Amino acid sequence: MIKVIVPQIGQSIAEATIVKWFKKPGESIEKGETLLEIGTDKVNTEIPAPESGIIAELLAKEDDVVPVGAEIAVIRSAGEAQEPASVARASLPAVGGHGGPPHDSAPQTPAAERSIADTMRYSPVVRKLAQEHNMDLGAIRGTGEGGRVTREDLMKIVESLHSDIGATPAKEASVRRVPMSRVRKLIAEHMALSRRTAADVTTFFEIDMTGVVAQREKAREPYEKQHKIKLTYLPFIIDAVVKGLRAFPVLNSSVEQDEIVYKDDIHIGIAVAVEEGLVVPVIRNADRKNILELARAAQDLSNRARNKRLTVEDLENGTFTITNPGVFGALMGTPIIHQPQVAILGVGAVVKRPVVVQDAIVIRSMAYFSLSYDHRALDGSTADGFLAHVKRTLEEECATAE
Amino acid sequence: MSMNRALSTNSAIGESCSVEILESISYEDAVVLQESYVRLLIEGNGSERLLLLQHPPVITLGRGFHEQNLLYSKEWLQQHGISIHDSTRGGDVTYHGPGQVVGYPIIDLSRQPDLHLYLRNLEELMIRCVGDFGLNATRKQGLTGIWVGDEKLGAIGVRVVRWVTSHGFALNVNPDLKSFEYIVPCGIKHHGVTSLQQLLGREVPLAEVHESLIKHFEIIFKRKCVSAD
Numbered sequence: 001m002i003k004v005i006v007p008q009i010g011q012s013i014a015e016a017t018i019v020k021w022f023k024k025p026g027e028s029i030e031k032g033e034t035l036l037e038i039g040t041d042k043v044n045t046e047i048p049a050p051e052s053g054i055i056a057e058l059l060a061k062e063d064d065v066v067p068v069g070a071e072i073a074v075i076r077s078a079g080e081a082q083e084p085a086s087v088a089r090a091s092l093p094a095v096g097g098h099g100g101p102p103h104d105s106a107p108q109t110p111a112a113e114r115s116i117a118d119t120m121r122y123s124p125v126v127r128k129l130a131q132e133h134n135m136d137l138g139a140i141r142g143t144g145e146g147g148r149v150t151r152e153d154l155m156k157i158v159e160s161l162h163s164d165i166g167a168t169p170a171k172e173a174s175v176r177r178v179p180m181s182r183v184r185k186l187i188a189e190h191m192a193l194s195r196r197t198a199a200d201v202t203t204f205f206e207i208d209m210t211g212v213v214a215q216r217e218k219a220r221e222p223y224e225k226q227h228k229i230k231l232t233y234l235p236f237i238i239d240a241v242v243k244g245l246r247a248f249p250v251l252n253s254s255v256e257q258d259e260i261v262y263k264d265d266i267h268i269g270i271a272v273a274v275e276e277g278l279v280v281p282v283i284r285n286a287d288r289k290n291i292l293e294l295a296r297a298a299q300d301l302s303n304r305a306r307n308k309r310l311t312v313e314d315l316e317n318g319t320f321t322i323t324n325p326g327v328f329g330a331l332m333g334t335p336i337i338h339q340p341q342v343a344i345l346g347v348g349a350v351v352k353r354p355v356v357v358q359d360a361i362v363i364r365s366m367a368y369f370s371l372s373y374d375h376r377a378l379d380g381s382t383a384d385g386f387l388a389h390v391k392r393t394l395e396e397e398c399a400t401a402e
Numbered sequence: 403m404s405m406n407r408a409l410s411t412n413s414a415i416g417e418s419c420s421v422e423i424l425e426s427i428s429y430e431d432a433v434v435l436q437e438s439y440v441r442l443l444i445e446g447n448g449s450e451r452l453l454l455l456q457h458p459p460v461i462t463l464g465r466g467f468h469e470q471n472l473l474y475s476k477e478w479l480q481q482h483g484i485s486i487h488d489s490t491r492g493g494d495v496t497y498h499g500p501g502q503v504v505g506y507p508i509i510d511l512s513r514q515p516d517l518h519l520y521l522r523n524l525e526e527l528m529i530r531c532v533g534d535f536g537l538n539a540t541r542k543q544g545l546t547g548i549w550v551g552d553e554k555l556g557a558i559g560v561r562v563v564r565w566v567t568s569h570g571f572a573l574n575v576n577p578d579l580k581s582f583e584y585i586v587p588c589g590i591k592h593h594g595v596t597s598l599q600q601l602l603g604r605e606v607p608l609a610e611v612h613e614s615l616i617k618h619f620e621i622i623f624k625r626k627c628v629s630a631d
Contacts, residue, residue: 010516019465034563037465042546043517044465044492045562182471182594309475312583 002051004035004073006066006124009045015067016040023055028078035073038066053077059123070124122149129154183277194339199375202334202346205387206368208395209350212236213365223295235294237322237347238268240393242287245320248386250378252319254340260377269318269338270298272305273328279305280338282318326350332368342377345390346370417450419509419623420630421616424455429462429487429498432506436568439508443566452619452627453506454612457498459484459581464493464559471495474584484584491569493546493559495585501576501597503611509623512565521546521558523622524571528556530618531573531611537601553596573615574598576605 006016016038023029023036031052037044053075060072122130122137126149130137142149180188194200216231223231245252245266254261266287269280281301286294304310320341325333326349333346348368355364369390373383427435432455442448461472461484472495476486498504505527511520522541528548529539532555539548539555548556556573574597582595598606616627 008515010518010520012518013516039465039492040517042464042466042491042493042521042558043560043562044490045517046564048564307475308473309478311474311478 001056002053002075002077003071004047004050004075006038006068006070006072007047008068009038009040013040013068015065018060018062018064018066018072019044020062021058023058025055025057028052028054029075049075051075051077060125064125066124067128070127072124123151125151126154181276187277190339191336194336197339198337198342200337200372201375201380201383202370202372203380203383203387204332204368204370205384205391206366207391208355209233209365209367211396212394213350219291223292227292227296229292229295229299231295232298233347233350234270234298234322234324235291236394237345237390238283238286238294238298239291240390240397241268241320241322241345242266243393244386244389246287247389248382250382251343251373251386253342253377255342255374255377256340263319265319267317267319269321269341270301271321271323271335271338272302274305274308279310279315280318280321281305281310281314282316284317321345322347326367332370334370335372337372337374343371343373343383343386346372417625418628419450419452419507419619419625421452421454421627422630423612424453426456426458426500429457429460429485429489432457432504433487433489436506436508440563440566440568443508443510444564450510450625451506451508451630452616453504453508454615455504455506456500456502456608457504459497459499461486461495461497461584462489462491462559463487463495464489464491466492466494468494471585479584484581489559489569491559491561493557496557496559496572497582497585498572499577499581501574501578501599501608503573503575503608503615504570505573505615506570507567507619507623509567509625510565511562511567515565517560517562520562520567521560524558524560525556527615527618527622528571528573530622531614532556532598534614535598535602535606535610537598550596550601552594554594555596555598555601573611575608575611 009016017040019037019039021036022034029035029049029052031050032048034046035049035055037046039045056074056076058073060066060070066072126137129151130149137149142153144150144153212233215236216233220231223229249262250260252263252266254263265285268283268286270283271278271280281304283289283294283297283301286297289297301310301314304314318338318341321335321338321344323333323335323344324347325335326347329349331351332348335344335346337344346369348370350365350367352363353366354361355366356362357364369387371383371387424432432453436453439448439451443450461479463472463486467488479486507524511517514520525541525546525548529541532539532548537550537555539550541547542549546558547554554574556571558571559569561568574595576599577597579595579597579600598611619625620627
């Protein structure tokens, strides 16, 4: 048996990542042929096989971080029978036969048995763990193939040690420092900038969405069949927002020094949660689109956001933003204004609730809408006037539309 | 002892390394070229090389590539004239384009087999080079490359086979910095990447950069650079 170990590849290098295995167990390999590639920092390097033979075992997986000197593969030379491996297995019961909690048995393990244990193969991860927790691998009964000690075995022991004894010495506060991704950093800056810039206030309305729910139910199938569009409440809400912005144009403005810049075009940004954070693609000229066109635009943008197909233009020049924490179950939120806009609408989850209508308790589909606005540009009466307008559109137009 | 040092340095500098300057070569062609040089060197039939070149706009994805660091779809980028290549070098995603001096040393490290030392030497090479233009670039702990303040001026990604190096470094001399936005989000301000041109306020002739790199390469890597032809 020939052991393959992680070679010393630099004075300051203590560990490396397995980038790729070029061979699988059972395959043959020539001396000097590439067995694997490892990486450290910004360098990748190939490791050739030290001898010709058959790959008996790979002891680490791709993406595993392994210490220099760790055994990562075993090659059986061509003439070699399987004997050595079976010898190692034969000695297993003697090693692992103690049973019982390892912290009891560890000190009692006879030296002779341990020396046999030393000849057993452990994966680098297991060896590293054992070293970290100061455990004697020879004293542990493994559950892996042929009694080998696995990572899970060790983790179980570590956990039981902590729960059994209870009085483990107070550990130094353990923290993990992860540099922010670029996207994270940009979101952080943008959000903090908004809070530094705007005098933001949030106001809430409760809106009866029963009419919208019915409209959507009615249109859902034809939309799906004829247009391949999954109809949500969003297009109805955008439509109501557009009408509100027309009635209260200051909500569709920006503050520049001492001026309020009113915008004729209405471009509605839609906040979309994506894997690495949040993006706000923009539906252009939302005021010139009907429900079908809004639904199509919203679906297209959110699909492209999730597939990373948005272009810079898709993200620019929004004049008002809608965010929808309701999709995550939130009843209401206090969204942060997307600068340089002056307001953002948060849509809470649509939930059936008992409400009082004409002195009777009835079940209606309700949602809380929140509007965060910049108090520099407008006051509460305007903000609430706008939200009331949105409410009226959603409750009355949708309820009466046929 | 100082005598010994001097002697060993002298004898080492006798090793010659052919410098090849290519005005513009596609990423694929450069990979093929490097592979052939690496093979020749491993087989003992070739000399060490230092390739200095420019690539047409290309985004390369190293073995350590994380999908989220590419901000546009591959289709979109290709439509906009930027090709994309998987690369066998270490590191994540990077951009190469005109105005960037890319250096690919094909050298044998087996007499000094230390990968991190090699990375530090590549950094040293770029730091001394931009020093010739009056810039004080630094290293950042854990972030291979060279930096001015918080902005990256030179990047590194290396592959080593049998201790023979390929790929190497990319120094931003006069690149179009906007192009780096393909690998940063939303096209909002780029304060992650800088260039000699941006820092100095003038375009820097690439030939001057080549000359400086060759000069410091000879000292740092103890090799005599000769023109390859």
